[in-house]
Amino acid sequence: MSDFVHSGWGWFVAVPTVVSLIFCLVLLIIASRRKVMAADNSTGHIWDEDLKEMNNPLPRWWMWLFVITVIFAAVYLALYPGLPFNTGNERFGGTLRWSSVGQYEAEQEKARAALVPVYAKYAQMSAEQLAQDPSAMGIGQRLFLNNCAQCHGSDGKGSTGFPNLADNDWLGAGTHDYVKTMIAEGRVGVMPPMAAAVGSSEDVRNVAHYVLSLSGSAHNSVWAQLGKPKFATCAACHGAEGKGNPLLGAPNLTDKIWLHGWGEQAIVNIVTQGKNNAMPAQGRLLTPEQVHVLGAYVLSLSQPTRVAGN
Amino acid sequence: MASETVVSMYQAQKKIYARAVSGLFAGWRWALVWATQLVFYGLPWLEWNSRQAILFDLGARRFYIFGLVLYPQDFIYLTGLLIVAAYSLFLFTAVAGRLWCGYACPQTVYTEIFMWVERKLEGDRAQRMRLDASPWGANKILRKGGKQLIWIGIGLWTGFTFVGYFTPIRELALAASALGFGPWEWFWVCFYGFATYGNAGWMREQVCKYMCPYARFQSAMFDKDTLIITYDAERGEPRGARGRKADPKAAKLGHCVDCNLCVQVCPTGIDIRKGLQYECIGCAACIDVCDGVMERMDYPKGLIRYDTQNGMAQHLNRSQLLRRALRPRVLVYASVLVLILGALGTSLALRSPFKVDVVRDRGALARLVEDGWVENVYRLQLMNTTERVQRYRIQAGGLDGLRTDLGDTVIAVDPAEARWVPVAARVAPEVAAAAGRGSHPIEFTVERLVDTPADTPKSVVEHSTFVVPR
Numbered sequence: 001m002s003d004f005v006h007s008g009w010g011w012f013v014a015v016p017t018v019v020s021l022i023f024c025l026v027l028l029i030i031a032s033r034r035k036v037m038a039a040d041n042s043t044g045h046i047w048d049e050d051l052k053e054m055n056n057p058l059p060r061w062w063m064w065l066f067v068i069t070v071i072f073a074a075v076y077l078a079l080y081p082g083l084p085f086n087t088g089n090e091r092f093g094g095t096l097r098w099s100s101v102g103q104y105e106a107e108q109e110k111a112r113a114a115l116v117p118v119y120a121k122y123a124q125m126s127a128e129q130l131a132q133d134p135s136a137m138g139i140g141q142r143l144f145l146n147n148c149a150q151c152h153g154s155d156g157k158g159s160t161g162f163p164n165l166a167d168n169d170w171l172g173a174g175t176h177d178y179v180k181t182m183i184a185e186g187r188v189g190v191m192p193p194m195a196a197a198v199g200s201s202e203d204v205r206n207v208a209h210y211v212l213s214l215s216g217s218a219h220n221s222v223w224a225q226l227g228k229p230k231f232a233t234c235a236a237c238h239g240a241e242g243k244g245n246p247l248l249g250a251p252n253l254t255d256k257i258w259l260h261g262w263g264e265q266a267i268v269n270i271v272t273q274g275k276n277n278a279m280p281a282q283g284r285l286l287t288p289e290q291v292h293v294l295g296a297y298v299l300s301l302s303q304p305t306r307v308a309g310n
Numbered sequence: 311m312a313s314e315t316v317v318s319m320y321q322a323q324k325k326i327y328a329r330a331v332s333g334l335f336a337g338w339r340w341a342l343v344w345a346t347q348l349v350f351y352g353l354p355w356l357e358w359n360s361r362q363a364i365l366f367d368l369g370a371r372r373f374y375i376f377g378l379v380l381y382p383q384d385f386i387y388l389t390g391l392l393i394v395a396a397y398s399l400f401l402f403t404a405v406a407g408r409l410w411c412g413y414a415c416p417q418t419v420y421t422e423i424f425m426w427v428e429r430k431l432e433g434d435r436a437q438r439m440r441l442d443a444s445p446w447g448a449n450k451i452l453r454k455g456g457k458q459l460i461w462i463g464i465g466l467w468t469g470f471t472f473v474g475y476f477t478p479i480r481e482l483a484l485a486a487s488a489l490g491f492g493p494w495e496w497f498w499v500c501f502y503g504f505a506t507y508g509n510a511g512w513m514r515e516q517v518c519k520y521m522c523p524y525a526r527f528q529s530a531m532f533d534k535d536t537l538i539i540t541y542d543a544e545r546g547e548p549r550g551a552r553g554r555k556a557d558p559k560a561a562k563l564g565h566c567v568d569c570n571l572c573v574q575v576c577p578t579g580i581d582i583r584k585g586l587q588y589e590c591i592g593c594a595a596c597i598d599v600c601d602g603v604m605e606r607m608d609y610p611k612g613l614i615r616y617d618t619q620n621g622m623a624q625h626l627n628r629s630q631l632l633r634r635a636l637r638p639r640v641l642v643y644a645s646v647l648v649l650i651l652g653a654l655g656t657s658l659a660l661r662s663p664f665k666v667d668v669v670r671d672r673g674a675l676a677r678l679v680e681d682g683w684v685e686n687v688y689r690l691q692l693m694n695t696t697e698r699v700q701r702y703r704i705q706a707g708g709l710d711g712l713r714t715d716l717g718d719t720v721i722a723v724d725p726a727e728a729r730w731v732p733v734a735a736r737v738a739p740e741v742a743a744a745a746g747r748g749s750h751p752i753e754f755t756v757e758r759l760v761d762t763p764a765d766t767p768k769s770v771v772e773h774s775t776f777v778v779p780r
Binding site for chain 1: 313314315316317318319320321322323516519520671672673674676677678679680682685687688689715730732733734
């Protein structure tokens with residue numbers, strides 16, 4: 001709107017529009033009568049010796065259709081932004097005060113109101129109850145596919161940098177409330193760059209092999225032994241045994257779940273470069289009731305008894 | 311210089327008082343009125359599988375036609391139907407002119423019904439003209455008002471029936487008894503009601519003359535071997551009144567007695583004796599009425615008849631006309647029509663009881679999972695096009711040892727429902743390395759399990775790609 005704040009632009013549109021409407025009407029009236037030859041009903045125009053232009057009048061209702069379109073245009077200009085009828089701050093706002101933003105907001109409001117009865121039943125149910133309700137899980141799946149699957153994958157198993165939601169390994173409490181908070185408010189997971197604290201690049205490599213050893217993954221045991229003392233730096237967050245800390249959201253390093261990639265190189269990269277990993281807040285896009293159902297669906301992904309049918 | 315006058319470029323609609331007509335072709339028209347209207351008004355009331363037999367559920371995007379459950383993906387059948395309609399129009403028009411306009415077009419059919427109502431209340435042509443000329447009184451108000459009420463009633467019933475194809479008509483009827491339509495139902499019932507009332511009651515031939523594009527382009531499809539409604543000028547002229555016993559030869563007259571009945575019955579108000587005109591909708595009312603006159607005069611019938619321009623000029627007999635009817639363009643239209651009908655029928659008969667769409671995840675093309683296996687994620691949309699629950703098993707193939715996380719899981723889909731199923735497919739590291747980086751064609755085979763004896767083994771193969779990352 002800011003491009004057209006000057007009311008001169010309103011006049012720029014309104015004046016030619018009104019003038020051309022009047023012009024159309026005048027033209028219609030002027031052109032509605034003409035001279036013809038009384039004898040043969042021709043216009044008197046003859047081409048190629050014998051090709052005569054005859055007078056074949058249109059039905060009059062056809063002309064009225066034209067007049068109706070002009071009346072429609074006048075009414076439309078008065079109701080919708082067009083003519084300077086409105087004395088409010090939007091001079092050309094139209095007497096209906098219609099705007100596309102207003103229409104959008106009204107439609108949003110209507111859609112939200114229509115959702116209320118759909119979700120009213122589910123808001124009273126626990127995650128376990130919802131997991132047993134096929135229609136709730138159907139809604140949850142559609143919400144997931146539309147809002148979450150872009151990063152976490154259609155099956156919720158994520159990929160590098162995007163957590164697997166189906167492995168029952170949570171950085172926090174792993175409860176329904178926790179999942180709902182994550183969805184609504186999002187989260188920023190921070191792994192600071194630790195290379196300076198750990199030491200040389202060889203130290204970093206050794207720490208990486210120690211970390212690999214924690215989960216029993218393939219590693220060089222000599223390097224891992226050398227890396228063990230250096231792990232003290234990491235223990236502040238990941239714990240002395242590397243089991244992580246749900247309060248801080250620090251991942252467990254002793255399982256074989258690798259959010260940022262598997263193997264020496266991936267660990268070295270994370271230790272030297274760190275990582276800011278963001279889950280964007282969805283609370284402004286989804287209603288609390290939708291988050292409630294969606295959270296139950298996400299939890300159900302990691303339940304072994306998940307109903308595969310409908 | 312001839313004298314000039316100033317005239318308006320627009321003319322008031324001249325009211326046409328078409329005279330009632332009976333005869334062979336009027337009988338055909340009434341047969342088609344009954345046939346088309348029984349189908350139109352009756353179809354939505356039929357039940358099938360304890361649901362409405364024909365229902366176009368726009369909200370749920372399901373189109374039920376007896377045993378068929380069509381999805382928006384089946385739109386090609388509508389294309390086929392439109393092509394069939396178009397080629398039928400071409401074929402009929404090439405053979406016998408505006409048959410559609412004269413006998414089956416809704417404009418003609420509803421005008422016929424509305425004119426019947428008009429005749430019942432206001433009488434035939436002469437009485438109607440008298441009534442219109444007479445001053446307003448109780449009789450005129452009653453007759454005219456009654457006619458309008460019945461017209462509006464027929465219009466609203468037509469609108470109601472039309473909406474009944476899109477909203478279950480029995481529920482709509484209940485809603486109608488309480489005047490409890492939704493806003494859109496009100497709109498469409500009134501819209502189609504008004505369109506029927508306005509077109510068949512008031513606009514009539516104006517629609518054919520000034521609004522309908524088909525009327526115009528059908529004229530362009532005529533050739534000199536197309537059967538049209540023609541007046542045999544050679545036989546009819548010179549026209550003139552004469553006594554029933556008079557010998558036309560002695561009076562130097564043709565067979566046209568100039569009774570003007572052909573003009574009075576014409577619903578578009580033309581004189582067929584002036585030859586082929588664009589206003590002629592080919593209703594053959596003039597043939598019927600003229601044949602009656604010829605019979606009374608004891609002249610041979612067919613002074614006005616279906617004939618071709620060549621037939622008139624060269625005096626062709628019926629079998630010669632028939633031979634010329636089978637000219638190349640007619641044969642081409644007919645064979646294309648048969649071909650498309652055959653293709654449409656075959657396609658419907660062989661239609662799969664379910665459809666499958668594969669949509670691969672685009673956010674992350676591939677991921678490495680435990681032990682270096684490569685995994686791709688897909689969504690399969692399973693669409694059940696029957697009205698029974700179907701169960702499916704999904705398998706992936708195309709790469710060595712490609713397997714899915716579904717395993718032998720059986721997936722059930724409710725009648726006429728569609729369901730998204732996320733599927734993760736994976737290959738071993740050796741296979742991925744052997745296949746190389748990039749995308750590789752794979753396919754998903756969805757097999758329907760045989761649950762009832764009526765089911766035949768059926769599987770659908772859909773292609774997709776499997777991406778091995780760098």
